[in-house]
């Protein structure tokens with residue numbers, strides 16, 4: 001009945017895990033897609049910034065060129081008629097010497113009288129200047145010249161001299177990408193001086209008083225930079241398809257990384273769940289199966305060498321592997337079903353050892369209790385029921401719990417008292433590993449103190465000279481409190497000798513026997529003869 005339930009549970013857990021893995025992979029890929037979007041925009045912004053620098057460089061170069069031409073032409077002495085043959089020659093020379101000018105002209109009374117392209121009779125009336133630069137240049141935009149239809153000019157005028165620059169020449173930047181909008185605008189008036197493609201006057205307000213800015217506006221990634229004089233700002237706007245190409249390129253690179261990262265994370269998730277969640281779930285259901293069984297480690301009387309009891313230790317054979325008890329006990333404690341484990345231990349001990357204990361009424365089995373058992377009223381009734389069912393006397397059992405278990409709840413004292421009232425002996429396990437004080441220890445009514453293996457290991461070890469003293473102190477402490485002592489983890493005859501010399505009654509360890517089946521224990525007990533004392537030294 002149990003196994004199908006395990007199957008169903010583990011199937012459900014696997015489905016949940018699969019779902020979680022899919023979510024993790026999806027989340028990683030979404031993150032990668034988002035990073036690709038940011039990367040694409042960043043690349044676009046960088047590209048736009050590079051082009052803005054080029055626009056600005058060209059604007060400054062043409063502005064310097066215009067300034068120089070106007071200075072030279074305006075200072076050249078001419079006779080009364082600036083458009084005389086000599087004047088026209090001067091204009092043509094200036095035009096030829098300029099890198100940017102399409103024409104250089106003369107102005108009188110607001111009229112263009114002539115230019116390096118020709119004479120204009122009574123003159124062409126000029127519209128009002130679009131703006132005046134910080135160097136005093138009056139700027140005219142969108143101008144045209146007779147005979148040059150189809151061309152639009154940006155013109156700068158000062159001291160009666162005007163220089164025309166073909167807008168197409170000024171904007172001859174990044175021609176291979178006609179979709180990229182670029183140009184210049186006046187910072188104060190938010191008005192475009194010159195440009196190609198879209199221009200949103202709202203972009204100008206994003207600059208405020210900054211020298212440069214990059215931002216995303218709808219489908220555009222915009223970069224801007226102001227001239228040192230701050231009155232003219234160059235801008236470049238990359239449209240969405242161009243940014244999209246960069247995003248796609250980044251995706252091509254980042255999505256597989258995201259997927260790989262997701263797979264690795266899922267693998268970690270799977271591993272963690274196997275290690276903790278799944279392990280706890282598997283153990284919970286294995287509890288009722290033959291995978292989980294008990295072994296018994298002999299506890300001997302150090303004087304006679306006789307095996308007077310055994311500690312019951314749970315074992316979990318998971319497939320071909322034995323899971324260490326520290327792992328599955330901790331998992332059960334964390335998952336909150338340690339009381340069910342103890343219940344199972346009591347059942348298994350009763351099943352394994354009832355007959356044996358009836359045959360040996362002076363023998364005891366020691367059962368480990370966890371912190372949760374020590375604060376639960378159910379523990380006492382569970383132990384009492386077991387005695388009733390098996391008909392065994394209470395002295396057939398000890399219970400042991402670690403210092404930590406004693407520390408964890410205020411109900412512990414009552415539970416211990418109740419267990420002792422039922423007639424079982426109570427031992428404090430792994431003594432010395434926690435922080436319990438003498439006052440703490442004396443506040444409990446206990447019977448046995450188990451010295452931790454760590455202290456036993458230190459006996460007689462060079463360099464840990466204090467080890468001997470600490471063990472002696474713990475033995476004296478137990479004696480003062482009227483407790484019997486069991487030394488744990490005794491592996492050498494020297495340790496056994498040391499403990500025996502100091503009056504320790506009982507010991508447990510590989511020197512006397514490893515955890516074993518109840519049948520092996522029975523044989524060990526049956527093999528003992530009074531003459532062979534002490535047990536370990538005779539081998």
Ligand SMILES: Nc1nc2c(ncn2[C@@H]2O[C@@H]3COP(=O)(O)O[C@H]4[C@@H](O)[C@H](n5cnc6c(=O)[nH]c(N)nc65)O[C@@H]4COP(=O)(O)O[C@H]3[C@H]2O)c(=O)[nH]1
Pocket residue numbers: 297312313314324325326329345368369370429430488489490491508509510511515
């Ligand atoms: N190296 C060495 N080791 C020795 C020697 N003598 C005994 N041991 C080991 O020391 C541990 C003694 O058990 P513990 O201190 O109660 O420590 C136990 C106990 O806290 C817990 N545990 C085991 N079974 C149960 C159980 O049924 N219920 C509960 N609550 N805890 C259990 O798991 C811990 C580890 O159990 P095990 O792995 O069986 O490890 C056992 C035992 O095999 C020795 O001479 N040398």
